Amino acid sequence: MxxxxxxxxxxxxxxxxxxxxxxxxxxxxxxxxxxxxxxxxxxxxxxxxxxxxxxxxxxxxxxxxxxxxxxARVVATIPFDTPDTGSLRDDVVALLHAANDTRARIAVQLAVRLDGTGDDALTLADLRTTVAERSNTRMITLLERAAERGEIATADLPRRVRNVAFDLLGYQILATQRAATPAEIEEIVDDVLLPLLRAPR
Amino acid sequence: MxxxxxxxxxxxxxxxxxxxxxxxxxxxxxxxxxxxxxxxxxxxxxxxxxxxxxxxxxxxxxxxxxxxxxxARVVATIPFDTPDTGSLRDDVVALLHAANDTRARIAVQLAVRLDGTGDDALTLADLRTTVAERSNTRMITLLERAAERGEIATADLPRRVRNVAFDLLGYQILATQRAATPAEIEEIVDDVLLPLLRAPR
DNA sequence: GAGATAGGAAACGCAATGTCTCTTAATGAG
DNA sequence: CTCATTAAGAGACATTGCGTTTCCTATCTC
Known part of the structure; x- marks a missing residue:
């Protein structure tokens, strides 16, 4: 017993x-x-x-x-490493997969939902800024590596361009209320980000 | 008295x-x-x-x-004409301004918020589909005109590319909880959409 | 006129929010 | 060790909004 x-x-x-x-x-x-x-x-x-x-x-x-x-507490635990696959495409795909994590997804959905005013708006703004800054700095790193490898002409790009993959993923998640599928992530990278990065400027 | x-x-x-x-x-x-x-x-x-x-x-x-x-009732009243300025850039900017209308903005915010399951999910799916289809068909028209004018090589583009401007606007609205500024709309068009449309494929 | 429908008012019950009071576990100082 | 302070946890209370029901009666059709 x-x-x-x-x-x-x-x-x-x-x-x-x-x-x-x-x-x-x-x-x-x-x-x-x-x-x-x-x-x-x-x-x-x-x-x-x-x-x-x-x-x-x-x-x-x-x-x-x-x-x-x-x-906010959970977002801090997301393993958000900077991939280094040797190829920009695979780096970004890996990064978007990390951002597709349940924790990040719920964070994005909640941040949008709680359109606060007053004291708590600061907390929400912080939450959004934290997520945005983490993705932004890693994307810059990936772009710089790609430029060094000669995959793209320059890493000196408008903010809108640097952010486009994450913004599209964010919208995908919000519009469908579910995690993005691997195919959707590859679409974002292959149909939009890579052609955009290679467009003449 | x-x-x-x-x-x-x-x-x-x-x-x-x-x-x-x-x-x-x-x-x-x-x-x-x-x-x-x-x-x-x-x-x-x-x-x-x-x-x-x-x-x-x-x-x-x-x-x-x-x-x-x-x-849904209010969305039906949004004047959602198809602009014809003679320039793709100005057409798209005008179209995004229409989508930036208070009514459309609240519709987008609400559709995202009400992540319904069950019977009411159909109503919400309809709402999202209605807004998406209206913007999609107009964007296709603008792209076809631009191709005819020789501004872009082809209007035969992946869905992701056709939708990119509206998706970015949608995310902009949701992330900031306010209407996009004219400068933000121009950024979307000038920094992302136009370069993307002119990228070699 | 009569009969059917549904608009409007009022009452009820329930659950969640928000608050308050009280007991007492836990900690730190002497 | 004792004592004082703090705050955790329990329980009770009031309010509000949701969801429902019943009843009266305005409105329409025949």
């Missing part, structure tokens, strides 16, 4: 500080993934985190604050 | 049928514009339309249905 130590363990201990906050945001994230933003409730998050709603309200005065904090 | 005829007028008359439905959707649209989807309530719409919530529920069983119907 097995002895379940967990259910017979000593009295429950209260979490405090960072450990508690981590557990709260984990629960909020799990609820977002499981049911979406619309259906997420303070009650559900509190129950999932084994806490009371007052604990949540003490930190995040609104549902959007809580959701934004949960997503 | 003034006599206020309106308050002393005969008994209020009930609206019926199409007249009532128009008034309901007008009110829903006004509420969407004034406060956004999140803050829109059945109570507010009913009050704005001087009706009861039951009247709304008899037609639209959920908030999203009501919002979608209001937006």
């Amino acid at each position: 097995s002895l379940n130590e967990r259910s017979d363990a000593g009295p429950q201990r209260r979490r405090r500080g960072a450990a508690l906050e981590g557990a709260l945001l984990d629960a909020a994230w799990a609820e977002l993934v499981a049911t979406g933003y619309e259906a997420m409730t303070y009650d559900a998050v509190a129950e999932r985190a084994s806490t009371s709603r007052a604990v949540l309200y003490r930190r995040w005065p609104s549902k959007r604050d809580l959701a934004a904090a949960a997503v | 003034s006599l206020n005829e309106r308050s002393d007028a005969g008994p209020q008359r009930r609206r019926r049928g199409a007249a009532l439905e128009g008034a309901l959707l007008d009110a829903a649209w006004a509420e969407l514009v004034a406060t956004g989807y999140e803050a829109m309530t059945y109570d507010a719409v009913a009050e704005r339309a001087s009706t009861s919530r039951a009247v709304l529920y008899r037609r639209w069983p959920s908030k999203r249905d009501l919002a979608a119907a209001a937006v």
